[in-house]
Amino acid sequence: MKLGKGVEWCTHICGMLALVPEGKGLSTDALADFFEVPSAYLAKQMQLMRRAGIVESVRGKGGGYRLALSVDAITLLDIVQAIEGPSPAFRCTEIRQNGPCGLKRKDCKNPCEIASAFAEAEEVYREALRAKTIAVINAEAAANGSPEHFMEVAQWVQKQVS
Amino acid sequence: MKLGKGVEWCTHICGMLALVPEGKGLSTDALADFFEVPSAYLAKQMQLMRRAGIVESVRGKGGGYRLALSVDAITLLDIVQAIEGPSPAFRCTEIRQNGPCGLKRKDCKNPCEIASAFAEAEEVYREALRAKTIAVINAEAAANGSPEHFMEVAQWVQKQVS
DNA sequence: TTTATCCGGATATCAAATATCCGATTTGAG
DNA sequence: CTCAAATCGGATATTTGATATCCGGATAAA
Secondary structure, rough: OOOOHHHHHHHHHHHHHHOOOOOOOOOOHHHHHHHHHHHHHHHHHHHHHHHOOEEEEOOOOOOOEOOOOOOOEEHHHHHHHHHOOOOOOOOOOHHOOOOOOOOOHHHHOOOHHHHHHHHHHHHHHHHHHHHEEEEHHHHHHHOOHHHHHHHHHHHHHHHOOO | OOOOOHHHHHHHHHHOOOOOOOOOEEEEEHHHHHHOOOHHHHHHEEEEEEOOOOOOEOOOOEEEEEEOOOOOOOEEEHHHHHHOOOOOOOOOOHHOOOOOOOOOHHHOOOHHHHHHHHHHHHHHHHHHHOOOOOHHHOOOOOEEEEEEHHHHHHHHHHHOOO
């Protein structure tokens, strides 16, 4: 039961990309430097984000990544699913069909009670993540953090895109 | 984001152990045969269950495992935590402290907004699993399944403990 | 004493996460 | 046109964790 590092990285990155001016972008190297994470591996995560439609890329000199959607259209769930894929955490292998008292295949059209219970739990989990947009996260961060730090970050972004 | 097979196995096993008569137990081999799972590996999972206080073991000939608690005192969350351990799925590595705009350690006494959001989501997930006891699961299974199959399983258990 | 069982540790195997590298392509700038 | 900067996709290590097996010791019933 573990989420990949890419989830943490990309969530922070989305918060930062929100500060990037229209038409500009930040390169993988710039993002990797900002968070001190391995550039080559981050590049792979950003490709997943792009395929999921969360960010868009501009190739060639001066290119980089920027958000493909507005900050209130990107949820934490979107990011998790982009990085981790769609498969549920609980994997039902239908062991009720095994062994001396195994059920017949045809009697197992519906998921078993255990699989259903885990599916429900994962659904409320996803629902909680779906309720948190980048806009919300950034608003909370602005409320809790110092204005000085915010300016510092904003100026760093400015320097990169100029 | 993946739960180990032991979670599925042990949940089904708890449902079965509920049928074991007072004072008796089922051996690891019997459980492994019933569900067609590898015996040696299942033994490891059962040790985790025992250390978590969910089942208790009887050593020596004729021994085995039985529930250590009543069926309405064992939740799916208990089983997940027994097998998977206590660590959360989202691992915050405090990358906000990294890089050119990294925050000072002392300004990071509270978890960041992202870590908090994931912690909340995992809490509702745990809450959902906490609401599902073995008693509930078994009641649902009894309601959905055929009485014939229930008898078949009960008789198999009888044969093992006699 | 023999047999069946759990216990703990050591170890092997396999899959996934993490990480790096390279060649191809695109694009802006000189 | 050429060069440099950047993403893209694929190939490939490396590391970690999940999966799986085995064995020697302890325990208890027959």
